[in-house]
Amino acid sequence: MSRDTRTDGGVQGEPELKRGPFQRWVASTIKEPQKAYRAMFYVATIFFLATTLFPFYFLLVLALTPENAPLALFPTAPRFEVFLDVFDRVNFLRYMFNSLVLALSTTAVVLLLASLAGYVFGRLQFPGRTPLMLLILAISYFPPAAFFLPLYQLFTGNVVPGLSLYNTPGSMILPFSSLFMPLSIFILTTFYGQIPDGLEDAARVEGTTRLGALFRVIIPLSAPGVATAGVLTFISVYNEFFFSQLMNNGQPANWAPIVGGLLSLQRAGQFQVTYGVMAAGSIIAVVPVAILVVVAQERIVSGLTAGALKE
Amino acid sequence: MARVHLQDVTKRYGDVTAVEEMNLDIKDGEFITLVGPSGCGKSTTMEMIAGLTTPSEGTVNIGERDVTNLPPKDRGISMVFQNIALFPHMDVYDNISFGLRLRNYEKEEIDRRVENAASIVQMEGMLDRMPDEMSGGQRQRVAIARAIVRNPDVFLMDEPLANLDAKLRVHMRTELQRLHKELDTTIVYVTHDQAEAMTMSDRIAVINEGELQQFDPPLVCYNEPRNEFVAGFIGSPSMNFTTGQLTQTGFSSEFYDVSFDTTGIDAKPGDAVTLGVRPEDVYPTEFIDDASDPTETIEAEVDVLEPMGDEIFVYLMLDEDNEGGMGGTAAGDDSLLMSVSPDSDLTEGDLVEVVLDRAKIHLFDDSTSLAITHGVSRASASAADAQSEEAE
Numbered sequence: 001m002s003r004d005t006r007t008d009g010g011v012q013g014e015p016e017l018k019r020g021p022f023q024r025w026v027a028s029t030i031k032e033p034q035k036a037y038r039a040m041f042y043v044a045t046i047f048f049l050a051t052t053l054f055p056f057y058f059l060l061v062l063a064l065t066p067e068n069a070p071l072a073l074f075p076t077a078p079r080f081e082v083f084l085d086v087f088d089r090v091n092f093l094r095y096m097f098n099s100l101v102l103a104l105s106t107t108a109v110v111l112l113l114a115s116l117a118g119y120v121f122g123r124l125q126f127p128g129r130t131p132l133m134l135l136i137l138a139i140s141y142f143p144p145a146a147f148f149l150p151l152y153q154l155f156t157g158n159v160v161p162g163l164s165l166y167n168t169p170g171s172m173i174l175p176f177s178s179l180f181m182p183l184s185i186f187i188l189t190t191f192y193g194q195i196p197d198g199l200e201d202a203a204r205v206e207g208t209t210r211l212g213a214l215f216r217v218i219i220p221l222s223a224p225g226v227a228t229a230g231v232l233t234f235i236s237v238y239n240e241f242f243f244s245q246l247m248n249n250g251q252p253a254n255w256a257p258i259v260g261g262l263l264s265l266q267r268a269g270q271f272q273v274t275y276g277v278m279a280a281g282s283i284i285a286v287v288p289v290a291i292l293v294v295v296a297q298e299r300i301v302s303g304l305t306a307g308a309l310k311e
Numbered sequence: 312m313a314r315v316h317l318q319d320v321t322k323r324y325g326d327v328t329a330v331e332e333m334n335l336d337i338k339d340g341e342f343i344t345l346v347g348p349s350g351c352g353k354s355t356t357m358e359m360i361a362g363l364t365t366p367s368e369g370t371v372n373i374g375e376r377d378v379t380n381l382p383p384k385d386r387g388i389s390m391v392f393q394n395i396a397l398f399p400h401m402d403v404y405d406n407i408s409f410g411l412r413l414r415n416y417e418k419e420e421i422d423r424r425v426e427n428a429a430s431i432v433q434m435e436g437m438l439d440r441m442p443d444e445m446s447g448g449q450r451q452r453v454a455i456a457r458a459i460v461r462n463p464d465v466f467l468m469d470e471p472l473a474n475l476d477a478k479l480r481v482h483m484r485t486e487l488q489r490l491h492k493e494l495d496t497t498i499v500y501v502t503h504d505q506a507e508a509m510t511m512s513d514r515i516a517v518i519n520e521g522e523l524q525q526f527d528p529p530l531v532c533y534n535e536p537r538n539e540f541v542a543g544f545i546g547s548p549s550m551n552f553t554t555g556q557l558t559q560t561g562f563s564s565e566f567y568d569v570s571f572d573t574t575g576i577d578a579k580p581g582d583a584v585t586l587g588v589r590p591e592d593v594y595p596t597e598f599i600d601d602a603s604d605p606t607e608t609i610e611a612e613v614d615v616l617e618p619m620g621d622e623i624f625v626y627l628m629l630d631e632d633n634e635g636g637m638g639g640t641a642a643g644d645d646s647l648l649m650s651v652s653p654d655s656d657l658t659e660g661d662l663v664e665v666v667l668d669r670a671k672i673h674l675f676d677d678s679t680s681l682a683i684t685h686g687v688s689r690a691s692a693s694a695a696d697a698q699s700e701e702a703e
Binding site: 204206220 | 361362363382383384388389390392393394395396397398399400409410413414457461467
């Protein structure tokens with residue numbers, strides 16, 4: 001007896017079942033489970049896209065809606081000049097410049113020190129290696145607020161007379177570096193530990209010191225790891241709020257980063273909160289990071305595929 | 312070009328002693344091989360010559376300089392590694408010129424030297440290749456070019472052929488010998504493969520458990536092994552060993568006796584000794600004329616035949632009770648490995664009579680495992696009489 005199934009899912013020889021389109025779809029997915037998986041994939045994707053992208057879209061709506069106009073999902077009379085207003089009302093470029101300088105210098109400090117630490121943790125055997133590593137990782141889980149008071153006292157010259165870092169880049173680069181360093185140390189330790197010993201030995205026999213081997217062989221071969229650590233540090237600093245807001249008085253000349261810029265945009269309107277300009281400022285602030293992620297992602301992926309170490 | 316001298320070099324890792332009081336005096340221009348089983352300390356010894364590891368005790372001299380505490384880059388050495396260790400992010404030219412560039416040589420000088428080194432290893436025209444675009448043999452040639460381009464005093468090679476396939480390995484072996492003739496540099500070579508050690512080196516340093524066992528030319532190690540370890544390690548297949556004891560009239564064991572002149576042998580009758588004989592010095596009675604000084608016949612049963620083409624390895628069982636199978640191994644006391652010419656018509660299960668060549672018998676003292684004698688001779692009639700009289 002033929003077991004061929006019919007288009008309606010019924011069994012051959014029985015009267016055709018009366019089914020709606022959904023029932024027919026269900027019947028067909030039972031035959032072809034792939035279909036159901038694909039449907040679930042689309043549902044999940046749409047859900048995540050909506051929850052992540054919608055706030056961003058709403059930020060755009062907020063920026064483009066003119067003051068005093070009612071908010072709507074699709075603004076009727078978008079006002080693009082708001083992006084220029086951002087630069088008119090405050091020195092927003094200077095705030096962005098400050099943020100970039102802070103992020104880049106922190107990244108440089110972190111990469112340099114974390115490279116040395118990563119070399120030690122990843123490639124040398126010494127007593128107490130694991131406890132030290134755990135200690136460093138533990139520090140990264142401390143709440144930044146715990147460090148704030150002592151650091152504030154220190155940086156405002158109340159501990160060492162004459163040493164005042166408040167309102168200077170140092171007051172932010174120092175805490176940022178120590179807070180974000182453990183993650184980079186962890187990443188670089190893993191990468192440097194995977195470089196075969198023979199390559200380092202070869203470099204040392206050929207004429208480098210251990211440090212030379214690190215910079216000439218180990219770091220170039222760990223480029224994807226260094227890029228990852230660098231990008232993560234950069235983004236963390238760029239997005240940092242706590243110390244960024246508290247270690248300066250919010251003036252662009254005093255190295256206040258974008259946080260300070262956005263907060264001063266809030267105060268830019270005389271008597272009302274200027275959501276539109278703040279939203280526009282936020283969007284502008286996102287651009288450098290968005291570009292960095294897109295560029296770095298390609299580099300990291302290409303590095304991961306091309307940098308496979310063959311011995 | 313320099314001599315290398317290791318004086319009482321010891322390396323400890325915690326409680327583990329990797330190398331114990333190593334003394335090596337390597338002459339200028341000599342090709343020597345450090346050979347031994349895995350984990351015997353040969354690589355550690357080489358790393359101490361290279362400066363990648365600092366000795367716990369002792370001194371290392373290269374040329375007239377004490378280099379014990381110098382970093383690798385200042386020792387005038389170059390090295391070829393087991394895993395080849397070309398820098399994957401540099402092309403062939405950059406790999407070869409790495410050391411020269413670090414030492415700030417002129418561009419023209421670098422070009423000239425790289426060209427020259429590349430031509431020695433026959434890699435001209437491949438200077439812009441990346442390491443992952445080359446075969447294993449080509450990569451190894453580049454690694455050798457990188458090592459010779461700086462004209463080092465000493466050339467260290469840590470199992471450079473271990474990762475190559477068998478055919479290429481034999482080919483590279485002759486190339487390395489040619490290279491040694493061409494460069495006339497001191498070469499220290501590490502391998503666990505005794506065949507490599509035998510074929511290439513001027514002298515072999517046999518190392519076991521961190522201690523130097525023997526440091527002699529290959530054939531001396533082969534013919535006059537200093538102790539049981541060297542005897543068993545050098546030569547493939549391995550030497551046969553039978554434990555027994557020395558008697559008035561020769562050697563006696565559970566499975567066979569061999570009579571020889573015991574006068575002049577530095578051991579007393581009754582001492583526990585091990586008799587060693589190489590497979591090629593065991594002869595079936597049909598070829599008894601090939602043995603220069605045949606012993607009494609020994610009865611045995613043919614267990615397994617291994618035809619190699621140019622010779623056949625015959626595993627013999629000495630113990631009559633042995634029923635064969637897993638029990639009989641060539642390393643055991645109750646078996647004997649014999650190599651015979653391929654036109655022999657032995658078949659498995661045959662009962663045969665074999666003789667040993669007295670001139671090729673080695674005796675080892677069981678208490679020290681040191682060699683007592685290499686080769687014994689037939690007891691003369693009068694000596695045998697004297698001994699029998701003594702016994703009475």
